[in-house]
Amino acid sequence: MSYQILGNDYFRKDGIGKVTGREVYASDVTLPRMWHARVLRSPHAHARIKSIDARAAQELGAVVLTYADVPHLKYNERIVSIPPHLYRDRTVLADKARHVGEAVAAVAAPTEQLAEKALRALQVEWEILPHYTDPLAAQRADAEPIHDSYILNGQEIPVENNVAVTRVVQVGDIEEGFAQADHIFEREFVTSRIYHAQMETKSCVCDPAPDGSITVYPTTQSIHNVRQLLGEIFSIPLHKVNVKRVAIGGTFGSSIQMNSIIPICVALALKAKRPVKLVSTREEDMYDHVRYQTKLKLKIGVTREGKITAGHMQALADIGGHNIQAYALLSVLAGWTASLYNYPNLKFEGKAVYTNKTPSCALQGFGNPQATFAAESLMDEIATELDWDPIEFKLKNYVGLGGTFWGQGPSVQSIVRSDGVPQLLHDGAQKIGWRARPKPGTQTGRYRHGIGMARGFHTSGAGAPKPGEVIDYSGAFIKINEDGSVDIVHAMMDHGGGTLEAIAKIVAEELGVPIERVGISPADTLTTVYDVVTHATRGVYAGGGAAHKAAVKVKQQIFDYASRILGLQADSLMIEPDYELMQGVIYCPNFPERRITLGALAKQLQVNSWGTLAAVESLRQVNCPPAYVTYFIDLTVDTETGQVTTNRAAIGSDCGTVVNPAMAIGQLEGGLSKGMGYALVEDNQWDAQTGQLTSKGFWIDGKTPAISEAPFVENIITHFANTYEPSGPFGAKGIGEAATNPCAAAYANALYNALDIRFTELPITAEKILSALAAQDERASRASDYLENKVVAVMQAAE
Amino acid sequence: MNPKLVTLSVNHRTHHVALNPNTTLLSALRDLGYTDVKSGCEKGDCGACTVLVNGIAVNACLQLAWLAEGQDILTVAGLGSSDQPHPLQTAFADFGAAQCGFCTPGMIMSAKALLDERPQPTEAEMRKALSGNLCRCTGYARIFEAIEHAAKQLNVDSRG
Ligand code: FES
Ligand code: FES
Numbered sequence: 002m003s004y005q006i007l008g009n010d011y012f013r014k015d016g017i018g019k020v021t022g023r024e025v026y027a028s029d030v031t032l033p034r035m036w037h038a039r040v041l042r043s044p045h046a047h048a049r050i051k052s053i054d055a056r057a058a059q060e061l062g063a064v065v066l067t068y069a070d071v072p073h074l075k076y077n078e079r080i081v082s083i084p085p086h087l088y089r090d091r092t093v094l095a096d097k098a099r100h101v102g103e104a105v106a107a108v109a110a111p112t113e114q115l116a117e118k119a120l121r122a123l124q125v126e127w128e129i130l131p132h133y134t135d136p137l138a139a140q141r142a143d144a145e146p147i148h149d150s151y152i153l154n155g156q157e158i159p160v161e162n163n164v165a166v167t168r169v170v171q172v173g174d175i176e177e178g179f180a181q182a183d184h185i186f187e188r189e190f191v192t193s194r195i196y197h198a199q200m201e202t203k204s205c206v207c208d209p210a211p212d213g214s215i216t217v218y219p220t221t222q223s224i225h226n227v228r229q230l231l232g233e234i235f236s237i238p239l240h241k242v243n244v245k246r247v248a249i250g251g252t253f254g255s256s257i258q259m260n261s262i263i264p265i266c267v268a269l270a271l272k273a274k275r276p277v278k279l280v281s282t283r284e285e286d287m288y289d290h291v292r293y294q295t296k297l298k299l300k301i302g303v304t305r306e307g308k309i310t311a312g313h314m315q316a317l318a319d320i321g322g323h324n325i326q327a328y329a330l331l332s333v334l335a336g337w338t339a340s341l342y343n344y345p346n347l348k349f350e351g352k353a354v355y356t357n358k359t360p361s362c363a364l365q366g367f368g369n370p371q372a373t374f375a376a377e378s379l380m381d382e383i384a385t386e387l388d389w390d391p392i393e394f395k396l397k398n399y400v401g402l403g404g405t406f407w408g409q410g411p412s413v414q415s416i417v418r419s420d421g422v423p424q425l426l427h428d429g430a431q432k433i434g435w436r437a438r439p440k441p442g443t444q445t446g447r448y449r450h451g452i453g454m455a456r457g458f459h460t461s462g463a464g465a466p467k468p469g470e471v472i473d474y475s476g477a478f479i480k481i482n483e484d485g486s487v488d489i490v491h492a493m494m495d496h497g498g499g500t501l502e503a504i505a506k507i508v509a510e511e512l513g514v515p516i517e518r519v520g521i522s523p524a525d526t527l528t529t530v531y532d533v534v535t536h537a538t539r540g541v542y543a544g545g546g547a548a549h550k551a552a553v554k555v556k557q558q559i560f561d562y563a564s565r566i567l568g569l570q571a572d573s574l575m576i577e578p579d580y581e582l583m584q585g586v587i588y589c590p591n592f593p594e595r596r597i598t599l600g601a602l603a604k605q606l607q608v609n610s611w612g613t614l615a616a617v618e619s620l621r622q623v624n625c626p627p628a629y630v631t632y633f634i635d636l637t638v639d640t641e642t643g644q645v646t647t648n649r650a651a652i653g654s655d656c657g658t659v660v661n662p663a664m665a666i667g668q669l670e671g672g673l674s675k676g677m678g679y680a681l682v683e684d685n686q687w688d689a690q691t692g693q694l695t696s697k698g699f700w701i702d703g704k705t706p707a708i709s710e711a712p713f714v715e716n717i718i719t720h721f722a723n724t725y726e727p728s729g730p731f732g733a734k735g736i737g738e739a740a741t742n743p744c745a746a747a748y749a750n751a752l753y754n755a756l757d758i759r760f761t762e763l764p765i766t767a768e769k770i771l772s773a774l775a776a777q778d779e780r781a782s783r784a785s786d787y788l789e790n791k792v793v794a795v796m797q798a799a800e
Numbered sequence: 801m802n803p804k805l806v807t808l809s810v811n812h813r814t815h816h817v818a819l820n821p822n823t824t825l826l827s828a829l830r831d832l833g834y835t836d837v838k839s840g841c842e843k844g845d846c847g848a849c850t851v852l853v854n855g856i857a858v859n860a861c862l863q864l865a866w867l868a869e870g871q872d873i874l875t876v877a878g879l880g881s882s883d884q885p886h887p888l889q890t891a892f893a894d895f896g897a898a899q900c901g902f903c904t905p906g907m908i909m910s911a912k913a914l915l916d917e918r919p920q921p922t923e924a925e926m927r928k929a930l931s932g933n934l935c936r937c938t939g940y941a942r943i944f945e946a947i948e949h950a951a952k953q954l955n956v957d958s959r960g
Binding site: 013015016017018019020021023024025028029031064070078114192197198199200201202248249250251252253280281282433496497656663664666667670672673674676699700701703707708711712713714717759 | 806820821835836837838840841842843845846848860875876877878879880881882885888889890892893894895898899900902903904905908921923926928930931932933934935936937938939940941942943944945
């Protein structure tokens with residue numbers, strides 16, 4: 002398929018603003034009369050507030066809020082799940098601290114300095130409670146409850162043993178399935194609790210107006226969901242809540258939910274009756290969100306012929322002090338597992354447990370990096386044990402064309418209609434030199450070389466034929482201006498990956514207008530129709546799909562009106578960009594002289610008072626196509642230091658039609674960096690004694706990869722599958738989150754290839770590598786001692 | 801201690817401001833409207849706040865504003881503008897070295913300090929000069945490329 006605009010790289014519309022520092026993020030918004038806010042956060046992991054004395058702070062001229070001053074409505078911050086699945090367990094400020102860093106009071110004052118002073122003047126009397134950093138300890142019968150109850154679908158539900166939610170998903174009968182197996186493999190995998198480490202800390206500005214309305218500039222992935230939640234919490238009708246889209250300095254899932262500081266900022270502004278700005282410190286941010294830590298026990302049965310007969314996964318998730326989306330997490334852990342390989346019989350048993358740590362939420366891939374690490378490691382091991390090439394073994398068992406893909410747990414399923422996996426695996430293997438990889442256990446010497454492979458995917462959106470447990474649709478408003486230029490009014494957020502850019506291209510392609518004449522309007526909730534949120538790799542597929550639907554409508558109007566003016570049948574008309582005129586030109590191939598530019602047409606409509614060429618459309622995609630990704634990693638291990646060097650990586654992506662080639666490559670490279678961090682270094686460790694981060698909020702101690710360890714660009718090979726997704730706009734599907742999902746398993750498999758050791762716990766740090774090597778040495782020397790003794794014994798016997 | 805009147809020269813413009821002794825250069829600059837200088841941690845961890853002080857890249861969050869009195873401060877907004885971008889800025893935009901863009905101002909200023917000193921930096925020199933600038937979006941690959949390209953551009957410009 003050839004396109005006028007898609008697949009070409011253009012100077013990015015928001016590029017110049019970013020490189021000259023003119024882009025505006027939430028913390029850059031400054032308004033007249035604005036005050037500054039600070040939040041009092043618990044130093045204790047679990048403590049009840051007995052009293053807060055705010056007099057000294059108020060005497061300093063500050064506005065102060067405590068639990069007593071805010072609405073007591075319990076809310077769940079991620080209203081992506083439908084109401085029956087929203088676990089409501091938090092309030093604007095907490096009545097009890099459930100983790101270090103929990104917000105218990107807040108102040109606003111004319112300057113940041115005064116706000117800080119007022120904050121320090123607050124006197125809190127605490128009643129310290131026992132706390133739990135380990136989900137097993139939290140479940141003990143005598144454990145102090147972290148939450149007594151939560152609200153689900155209007156009902157108050159008591160919490161037992163600090164278990165937030167459980168979920169069982171079954172397909173077929175695993176007992177039968179395992180009975181059919183000739184081999185059964187089982188391992189337990191442990192994944193780490195990493196921090197999103199987005200560059201911008203969560204920030205918000207709220208501007209209240211005398212008529213009771215508010216305008217909010219938050220760090221968010223969804224302006225509409227923030228609006229609805231604020232309206233509900235503060236009982237403000239939605240037409241009086243306007244949430245503005247500002248640029249976001251990275252997010253990686255940490256702002257799918259309404260950030261906890263947003264309602265605090267709003268409450269302060271309402272009380273102070275003036276604009277208030279609240280910017281989290283890095284330390285506060287590190288106590289606000291992390292990736293779900295999981296323990297995954299995976300058991301797979303296979304026949305002699307290498308066919309999977311059954312799978313069983315038992316998952317334990319440590320969710321921290323609040324349940325942001327644990328139910329959805331368990332659903333997707335089951336779903337990703339079911340979609341990686343064909344299990345005729347599958348059982349998933351998941352349990353999510355409260356602990357006194359930072360609340361967990363989605364982090365690029367939402368449960369997928371965890372599930373894929375387990376499945377891809379174990380499948381590599383099974384293939385090796387059964388003497389299969391892992392590529393062949395996986396191709397024999399994966400869910401591909403015609404299979405059922407679970408895009409967001411059991412309720413979001415659709416049939417796979419485009420599949421580039423065989424091509425990606427074939428190309429990746431060639432590029433990395435798969436056939437020439439070493440044989441495990443054959444290397445000696447200080448430096449050992451290994452090549453590993455893993456595959457995976459992410460969903461493109463959470464759409465499906467049936468309404469699911471998650472909301473998934475987008476809306477777009479498109480209008481043609483009187484000079485032929487185009488405005489796209491779309492509520493979607495762009496996290497920097499080029500989502501809005503891609504949407505502009507899709508519209509330009511459909512309307513036949515040069516991309517330079519397609520603008521993306523600033524957006525707020527008053528002037529846009531609903532878009533759920535930029536997550537689940539749905540930006541291009543679902544957000545772009547909605548814009549495409551509106552563009553098709555506008556195009557029909559263009560042809561209808563042009564047919565009147567040109568005196569030709571509407572169906573005979575075409576529109577194409579003319580780069581000299583910088584316009585779309587409407588013409589009929591049979592009568593080339595009868596043509597009109599889009600600008601002239603729109604102007605004529607205005608002069609004749611016929612109206613504006615415009616359409617607004619909402620779209621729910623009824624599919625959730627997998628965006629497949631393959632990873633090949635070539636690395637060297639220094640067995641004296643445990644250091645791992647990435648020599649080369651080959652990353653393959655099946656994103657259907659590639660809309661933004663350069664940006665797609667950028668997504669894959671960024672995915673490698675984050676995936677490598679997850680595999681090898683990143684870990685947010687908690688001190689069990691205090692419930693505090695051992696990094697004490699120092700960012701680099703959480704080990705975000707720096708440029709020093711980044712692979713050089715020439716050593717990252719990216720390649721794309723030649724596929725077309727029939728349900729996507731111009732054949733496109735997603736890419737973003739897929740880019741990291743299989744990375745950790747590819748590293749683990751490459752380490753196995755180099756060292757003959759299986760690593761099942763993330764991150765695979767230098768220390769872990771060294772101790773595994775030492776254990777391997779010991780085993781070897783014990784074995785050789787044994788052999789030697791045996792030889793001696795045999796010789797003695799012979800004598 | 802009381803505030804004192806400090807003269808700051810930012811992007812060749814002079815400001816007289818009353819500043820507390822404990823005000824960092826970062827907050828002084830942002831309060832003056834130089835919001836192109838980003839705050840990522842205020843602890844010297846991330847490099848988002850990097851500016852040039854007399855040509856040397858510093859973390860503005862670790863520098864007290866009083867100590868910048870009389871020095872030449874350059875921020876990314878002073879390096880170039882939308883109609884006259886600096887080659888580093890053009891290269892960062894063209895090569896996709898800026899995704900969310902929050903690290904970009906600091907990253908570009910560290911790169912500028914590097915290229916001023918080493919017009920043709922090696923890979924190791926780039927890694928060293930930028931090791932204090934975190935970026936979570938790009939994986940750094942495009943940043944290497946952008947700097948290499950800008951270096952070539954600047955060398956051509958200075959010869960031509
Ligand atoms: S804000 Fe200065 S180094 Fe992070
Ligand atoms: S572009 Fe987002 S942190 Fe660098």
